[in-house]
Amino acid sequence: MNWFPLPLGPLQTNCYILSNEDGNGLIIDPGEEPDKVIQYISKKKLKPKAILLTHAHFDHIGAVDSIREKYSIPVYVHKKEKDWLVDPALxxxxxxxxxxxxxxxxxxxxxxxxxxxVLDGFSFKVFETPGHSPGSISFYFEQDGIVVSGDALFQASIGRTDLPGGSHDLLLRSIHDKLLVLPEETIVLPGHGPATTIGQEMDSNPFLNGF
Structure with missing residues (x-):
């Protein structure tokens, strides 16, 4: 499986486009600038199959409808954020x-x-990793050694927890119980910033030291 990050919008939210050997694609968190997403998909001649959302904050959903309508593909989100897509307050x-x-x-x-x-040749596990938001989830592609962590875990940082439904203690517990138990060589694809690894964050993330 191949993966490619597209930082989108003023907050440079990472949209990830995953592709397999059959040319099928998954789009994770298309936050804004749908033309950039469409251009990449066209360039690589991919066949998008679904949109996955790690959570439904505005900077992760801004291009959802444009991409969904362009390719007639379904959108997946955690049930706890069912109403967030349609409600600007949430x-x-x-x-x-x-x-x-x-x-x-x-x-x-x-x-x-x-x-x-399992979606069109992609096999992955869904982890519930709340704390940044109530319905935050991470997608773990075990065979490829990749976890898409959304805004739970970043390189040398963690997600903010001062927004509605956020909880610092819950986020730390999510990271500890769901992410840090993965193999240390697992590549972490965060919602913002560069990729990292589980081992690197265990060793040097100041927010996790001593947890």
């Missing part, structure tokens, strides 16, 4: 974008628990 755009609001249509599928998923 997804934060009402408060952070100075008058501009972001709304998307409801998700096509709601993820209700941790589970193993």
């Amino acid at each position: 997804n934060g755009s009402q408060f952070f974008l100075h008058g501009q609001v972001i709304r998307a249509k409801e998700a096509d599928y709601l993820i209700s628990s941790e589970e193993n998923m």
Whole structure:
């Protein structure tokens, strides 16, 4: 499996495009600038199959409808953030974008628990990693040694927890119980910033030292 990051929008939210040997693609967190996503998909001649959301804050969902309608593909989000796509107050755009609001249509599928998923040749595990937001989830592609962590875990940092539904203690517990137990060589693809590894964050992340 191949993966490619596209930092999008003013917050440079990482949209990840995953592709397999059959040319199928998964799009994770298309936050803004749909033309950039479409251009990459066209350049690589990929066949998008689904949009996966690590959570539904505005900077992760801004291009959802454009991409969904372009390729007629379903959107997956955790059930705890079912209403966030359609509600600017919940997804934060009402408060952070100075008058501009972001709304998307409801998700096509709601993820209700941790589970193993198979979508068009992609096999992965869904981990519930709340703390940054109530419905934050991470996608673990075990065979490829990759976990997409959304805004839970970053290189040398962790997600903010001062937004509605956030919890610092819960986020640390999520990271400890769901992510740090993965093999140390596992590549972490975060919602913002560069990729890292589980081992690197165990050794040097100042927010996790002593936890």
